[in-house]
Amino acid sequence: MYNKLTVEDVEVKGKRVLVRCDFNVPLDAEGNITDENRIVGAMPTIEYLVNNGAKVILCSHMGKPKGEPVPSLSLAPVAERLSEKLGKKVVFAADDNVVGENAKAAVAAMNDGDVVLLQNTRYRKEETKNVDEFSQELASLADLFVNDAFGTAHRAHCSNVGVTKYVQPAVAGYLIGKEIDYLGNAVNSPVRPLVAVLGGSKVSSKISVIENLLKKVDKLIIGGGMAYTFFAAQGKTTGTSLLEPDYIDYAKKMLDAAGDKIVLPVDTVITEKFDNDAPAKVVEGDIPDGWMGLDIGPKSIELFKGVLADAKTVVWNGPMGVFEMPNFAKGTNEIAQLLADIDATTIIGGGDSVAAVNQAGLGDKMSHISTGGGASMEFLEGKELPGVVALTDK
Secondary structure (H helix, E strand, O other), X not given: OOOEOEHHHOOOOOOEEEEEXXXXXXXXXXXXXXXXXXXXXXXXXXXXXXXXXXEEEEEOOOOOOOOOOOHHHOOHHHHHHHHHHHOOOEEEXXXXXXXXXXXXXXXXXOOOOOEEEEOOHHHOOHHHHOOHHHHHHHHOOOOEEEEOOHHHOOOOOOOOOHHHHOOOOEEEOHHHHHHHHHHHHHHHOOOOOEEEEEXXXXXXXXXXXXXXXXXXXXXXXXXXXXXXXXXXXXXXXXXXXOOOHHHHHHHHHHHHHHHHHEEOOOEEEEEOOOOOOOOEEEEEOOEOOOOEEEEEOHHHHHHHHHHHHOXXXXXXXXXXXXXXXXXXOHHHHHHHHHHHHOOOEEEEOOHHHHHHHHHOOOHHHOOEEOOOHHHHHHHHOOOOOHHHHOOOEO
């Protein structure tokens, strides 16, 4: 799949190393970081470079400033948090044009092991358009490039793809290396049985994933809102449940082609209102008029657990129900708990499944939690990721 040079394959001592991180962290109204998972994820690469005497220049985007300076999306809070975590000052180069006088002066003054953080790369409109001029400016600061931002690997921007035209070698950091290993092996050379669990609301957003995974998995479990379109394809009534009428024929074709590879829920927790406190009941088969499915039922949980019990590799993307509401989180939580307990490589990809696993306090029991929602989806679709393709081959 991908066989790229990593940060350990190159000499970094004394070199100016530009590192593309994913510091796209959520901030509250006061500018405090409310979830620092992505900063924690970047630490192994940053610490390796610092400990091996590199001059470390970090860059990242945050939010969508649309090519102009937006003070509330400054990376200043990230510099502060990084300084605390590293136990040494991270110099923040606060240039609205990203590579400006502050950045140039800060880089010129660096000693081995120093760390500088550039301003939000999306303050420049060229970033998302991958314009050569901005790529060259970024590259002018560095002797080599490390990409460690899997979350943007499916986009070709200046700071992850364009820059590699002007600074070589371009190598993978630990985080991106781990993502490629886990997702790549899971999909292309898994220990079998390989079971994929897909949930979330829409079939339409996961068509390519379903098609790619069906060629590779031993079983494909479908839950969440997606399941109701498959119910309709089986001729069941779905009440007011989430439904994509335009995809019923597609779901029918999938079911015909997949045989017993696709495993669907056999019962559903239904309610008349989209409300945590609405009275709920469990039905098998048809969902009556005026009622909507908000979670998989107890028999479905047992059925899915039975399929997963023997799995050796599991890829999970998307919750089994409306897990944000405690009364409809049981299906999602039970699947999360089972994955925490089984002897298998368990890979969690996509924002909602990651949130569900962390909410259940089981994040550290999974083999791998993907940091890139869109990127992990495209990986599972079998697409090449520009941010990884651009790195130097071994």
